[in-house]
Amino acid sequence: MLDQDFDSDDSDFFLVERGLVSTVKKAFLPGFGEDTSVPRWIAVKTATTWHKYAKQPHDVIKELRLLSAVSHSNIINVLDHTYDRAAWTMHIWMPYIPISFDRVLDSPSFSPHPYSSTLSYPTSNSRLGIGTLTKRFTLITKSIIYQILSAIAYLHNASRNIAHRDIKPRNVLLTKEGCVKLIDFGISWKSDESEQVQRGDLWPERPDDMCTAVSTGPYRAPELLFGPKSYDAFAADLWSLGTTFAEFFTPLELVPEEGDDDEYDNVRERSQFDPTQPQPPFIVPPDNDIDSKWYRTSLFNGRRGELGLLWSIFKIRGTPTAETWPGFKDLTSARSVTFNVVPPIPLSSRLPNLPTCSSDNYYDPSTTSSISGSAAVPHDESEPSPLDLVSRFLAYPPEKRLKAQEALSHPWITCGEPLLLPQGYLLSQDENLRGHAITEWNGKSLGELIQQILAHDKDDGSSNDDE
Numbered sequence: 001m002l003d004q005d006f007d008s009d010d011s012d013f014f015l016v017e018r019g020l021v022s023t024v025k026k027a028f029l030p031g032f033g034e035d036t037s038v039p040r041w042i043a044v045k046t047a048t049t050w051h052k053y054a055k056q057p058h059d060v061i062k063e064l065r066l067l068s069a070v071s072h073s074n075i076i077n078v079l080d081h082t083y084d085r086a087a088w089t090m091h092i093w094m095p096y097i098p099i100s101f102d103r104v105l106d107s108p109s110f111s112p113h114p115y116s117s118t119l120s121y122p123t124s125n126s127r128l129g130i131g132t133l134t135k136r137f138t139l140i141t142k143s144i145i146y147q148i149l150s151a152i153a154y155l156h157n158a159s160r161n162i163a164h165r166d167i168k169p170r171n172v173l174l175t176k177e178g179c180v181k182l183i184d185f186g187i188s189w190k191s192d193e194s195e196q197v198q199r200g201d202l203w204p205e206r207p208d209d210m211c212t213a214v215s216t217g218p219y220r221a222p223e224l225l226f227g228p229k230s231y232d233a234f235a236a237d238l239w240s241l242g243t244t245f246a247e248f249f250t251p252l253e254l255v256p257e258e259g260d261d262d263e264y265d266n267v268r269e270r271s272q273f274d275p276t277q278p279q280p281p282f283i284v285p286p287d288n289d290i291d292s293k294w295y296r297t298s299l300f301n302g303r304r305g306e307l308g309l310l311w312s313i314f315k316i317r318g319t320p321t322a323e324t325w326p327g328f329k330d331l332t333s334a335r336s337v338t339f340n341v342v343p344p345i346p347l348s349s350r351l352p353n354l355p356t357c358s359s360d361n362y363y364d365p366s367t368t369s370s371i372s373g374s375a376a377v378p379h380d381e382s383e384p385s386p387l388d389l390v391s392r393f394l395a396y397p398p399e400k401r402l403k404a405q406e407a408l409s410h411p412w413i414t415c416g417e418p419l420l421l422p423q424g425y426l427l428s429q430d431e432n433l434r435g436h437a438i439t440e441w442n443g444k445s446l447g448e449l450i451q452q453i454l455a456h457d458k459d460d461g462s463s464n465d466d467e
Helices: 058-066 102-107 129-155 221-225 233-246 262-263 305-317 326-328 332-336 384-392 431-436 446-459
Strands: 013-018 023-029 040-048 080-084 087-094 172-174 181-182 252-255 293-296
Touching: 040 058, 040 305, 058 087, 102 129, 102 172, 102 221, 129 172, 129 181, 129 233, 129 384, 129 446, 221 233, 221 305, 221 332, 221 446
Parallel strands: none
Antiparallel strands: 013 023, 023 040, 040 087, 080 087, 172 181, 252 293
């Protein structure tokens, strides 16, 4: 623990984010890293340890314990911590990571399609050919998905048994080199912790009395919405992976900058279109202007409560049946609500930013009538496509969802386009995957390609800014 006290009002600290349960500030300070004499950017997360003011299940005490026990290239590391006993607050000191992944998702340059044809003014993205756009998009997408999978596979490993329980784009950061950092372990859960270990936690959880108010909006697994006392937290993570990965391919919507910022911050959770009709890659209102903002939409709609979220899931994946989700009837609350019976629709119709060069050949499990290949139960044989990968996480039966470790060997990861990784990234996989990995494409590193996308937004007049 650091000897120095943390003064949140210190002029050296700048506010990064203020949430309902915590605050994050940054500062340029010496004392950290290999050379402690050289200043570096540090992020400090502050949260209460007073049970009266803590919000279940957010627990900064447990977060510090779990983060301090793990070490992985794609998981944020703890540099130190301070505890203010008088104020009942914990401060976790971590490296400051400059790029939020949802900034990349919200960029219209991050698409296999040119977006200039949808606007009334030229863009820098229009100067790139379809082939270049598709290749760049695919390389970045595969890299980020691989790195997120690596982090979750590490956490889910039987030697750690940690479920994150809040996987979403906002909890993924990127270094300037393009290295993924998974953050925010405030509601994580370790399945094999004893009551003794959890004694000092704000919200101890037993396997037979778990909190279901976990995950966020459109990323919540359907079983959580029925309030079970016990559930597979690792399978809930896998559903969240599927919804997060789907957002690489969902539409981008142009929203006027004027109005309620809170409304526009939640635009990715909207679902305003007929689910039976394919969506376009870019949604542009007829009266758009150059000051509008781009936002990535979510696959499901989490803005209308739990029943609204369930219905948005069912409209795409189909209403559960005894065949598609055998355990559905065992969820107590499921018997108290009757839903309209609707069939699944092609998942590809909701993912218009799948790369155009090969999307026509993608196997779409939601278009098959066989139960083994339905939306709820994945087809036996994997196909080398991102659509196949996403669909395997979005299986209704929790036990049928693709495990993160298995996903690292999915044919879309190991075949086709090479795996572009940050320079210095250590692969933990077999030699075949190492031979598939590269650190540059067209003379540019992963970090440079990501910066190229973000720079295009500034050139094109987009107003999504970075710190």
